[in-house]
Amino acid sequence: MQLALENMTKSTELEDMYQNAASDVLVALCRHSWPEVAQHLETEFLTGVFPHRSVLYVMGTLSSHEELLNREDRARWENLLAQVAAKSVPFLNTDMWSRELLSALTTPSRTQQEELPEKTFLFTFYGMVLQAEEESTTVRAHLQSLLETSHQWSKQREGIALTVGLAASRHLNDVWAILDQFGRSGPIKWSLHSFSLKVPGPTSEDLRWKWASSTILLAYGQVAASAKAHILPWVDNILSRMIFYFRYSSWDETLKQSFLTANLRLMGAISRNEGAHSYEFSQISELLECLMVLMEKEPQDALCTESRPQALHIISSLCKLRPPMDTHRKSRLLSTCLRSVFALPLLDALEKHTCLFLEPPNIQVRPPQGPQGQSPRVWAGCAAQGHSRAGHSV
Known part of the structure; x- marks a missing residue:
């Protein structure tokens, strides 16, 4: 154990790789010497000095890998985290600790796409500390600072939303106020499609704010998940905000996936509430309109997309x-879903996917028989073993 501790913070040419290897030794020791490792980690966190990256790496690895601890030790670990978070509350008012925390959360990783255990853990831990904080002014100040960081990378957006959601489980009113205030700020107005030409702000090259509305969508989803039994009084307000950002943000895959993820979390929270079956929701029709727009925008040249089943699950x-x-809305909704799911893909897409068949169909184009310029129809001649080849209109 001492060998691992000495090398976890050692600077070498291998940088993080060397420190991670030493940290993994400490993680492995948890199976045999859990109390000693836990005591060391707690001590490192409560010195008043922001912990070294390797300590965060160990904490993150233990948190994200269920198999590393048995059920009893897992319960003790979660209890330890809650205690450490509560004891770390005074550090929120320490400038140096707070600055180093924000720096650790926002420092770019090597690829920006990899999920670093230390950073994932830190977003969670930050939310737990804010959750334990009593003063709403402190909670608001920290959330405001966090939201003002970059929203360029997906892991960053997800992490910010997670911290906000955890804080909301105890400070729902404060979180709501901060999200509302942030949504009215200049950078967000700039990032929204309808204001992009009217509000002075960052240039189009500044990607820090381009996907800020996606962060807000994810945050509302996490807030819904954290609200639990209190979700129903808030659900229509949450939905109205989601609908607003969906309609007025610049459309791209990031916005679409954030919108779907947030709504899936919201639907999960509603389904777990016993009073949902008798509650009158005021935003359902508006949300369905958004989902129909989303379904209509799905590419017709892809036979299978992740977004379609997610949207259909939310609609269901x-x-x-x-x-x-x-009856009218139900008919429109059904028609939109059927067109999206059963529409004939483009010829190029069909030809591209024939490689997936053991006996690829013979895709043909029938010459137009109508007026000149009429689009050709796709024909597929399907060969089946023991049967003659026949052409069928698709």
């Missing part, structure tokens, strides 16, 4: 809620 959940849809 909404159909179980009150008030029920009228």
Whole structure:
């Protein structure tokens, strides 16, 4: 154990790789010497000096790998984290500790796409500390500082949203106020499509704010998940904010996936609430309109996308809620879903996917028989073993 501790903070040419290897030794020791390792980690966190990256790496690895601890030790570990978070509350008012915390959360990683255990843990731990904080002014100040950092990378957006959601489990009113205030700020107005030409702000090259609205969407989803039994009084307000950012933000895959992820979390929170079956939701029709737009925007040249089943799952959940849809809206919704799922892909897409078949169909284009310029129709001649080849219109 002493060997691991000495090398965890040692600077070498291998940088993080060397320190991570030493940290992994300490992680392995947890299986046999859990009390000693836990005591050391707690001591490192409560010195008043922001802990070394390797300590965060160990904490993150232990938190993210369930198999490293048995059930009893896992419960003790979660209890230890809660205690350390509560004891770390005074550090929120220490300038040096707070600055180093924010720096550790926002320092770019090598690829920006990899999920570093230390950073994932730190976003969680930060939320737990804010959760334990009593003073709402402190909570608001820290959340405001966090939201003012870069929103360029997906892991950063997800981490910020996670911290906000954890803080909301105890400070829901404060979190709501900060998200609302942040949504009205200049950078967010700049990032929204409808204001991009009217509000002075960062140049189009400044990617720090381009996807800030996606962070807000994810944050509302995490807030919904954290609200638990209190979700129903807030659900319509949360939905109205989600709908606003969906409609007025610049459309891209990031916005779409953030919108779907947030709504999936919201639907999960609603489904776990016993009073949801009798609650009258005021934003269902507006949300369904957004989902129909999303389904219509799905590419027709892809036979399978991740977004379609997610959107259909949300729609299915909404159909179980009150008030029920009228006949006209139900017909439009069904038609939109059927067109999105069963629409014939483009010829190039069909040809590209024939490699997935053991006996690829013979895709042909029938010459147009109507007026000149009429789009050709796709024909597929399917060969089946023991049967003659026949052409069928698709």
